[in-house]
Amino acid sequence: MRENILKLPAHLRRQRIVSAEQVAMAMAGIYECTYLSQFNHQYDPETSNIISSYFRVILHAVKEEGLQTIRVGTDYNGKLSSAEFYADDIWPWALNELSYPDSWYGIDHPPTQNVIEPETSACWGDFSGKDTALLMIASLATALEKTGGKYTRSNKLNKSAVISTAIKAVNDYGNGTDLTDRALRRLIDNALAQYLPKLEE
Structure with missing residues (x-):
């Protein structure tokens, strides 16, 4: 079985419902914040950009790929801006995104050979x-x-x-x-x- 590369702490593992913000931060290795506004974007702009990228990927999957949600939120222009998921649905999806053989999804060192297994x-x-x-x-x-x-x-x-x-x-x-x-x-x-x-x- 594939190793779970999401090192979720106990408080996240116990949550039944998870927000898109929490998932994006967890995919970037940030577990101590509940909301994006709690993360110090100025102190660590690189991680902030990674979180933002994952957040956009999640919202795109909700809008275009049918990623299952409990509820969604929109901004004043009607654009999708937030989402909540059942933990059993979203964490396997996040793990698959992180495991995808592409540096965009978090692999630090791309394979030296382009081999499709x-x-x-x-x-x-x-x-x-x-x-x-x-x-x-x-x-x-x-x-x-x-x-x-x-x-x-x-x-x-x-x-x-x-x-x-x-x-x-x-x-x-x-x-x-x-x-x-x-x-x-x-x-x-x-x-x-x-x-x-x-x-x-």
Whole structure:
């Protein structure tokens, strides 16, 4: 199983609901503040920029990628400005973002060789049973959507919730996985487009 690189202190681990500000700061290694305004931006401008970058990534994921939220807030222009999440939904997402093999997401030293490891890619070659596997992926994703709740968003499949549940199940009951949210999203997209195209309309 992948090491949890988010070194969350006890007070954060015990929280059931977490704000986007707290997640952004935790992704940058700052755990002692609850609000961005509590961080000394002038004393440590570099870390402040990192926090701001992660905060924008989180809000973008909420707006454009269907990241599951409990509630969101907007500024006076109607622009998304805050969000709150269930801890079980947001921390696996944050861990995947930090683990993504790209320096933007926190890897200090990029790999010396550009090697794409097979287990981190959702691009499948041809193999026996591939069509059946894709059909099962599409069918199970649809079955989750029909249960409603967090698996739907604007009357459509909430792929982020499906991915989060799948990763949590593999980590809790299997051997863990290094697949990123993006890789699994591509896999689900391909399965749905090939076998259940009407669902995407």
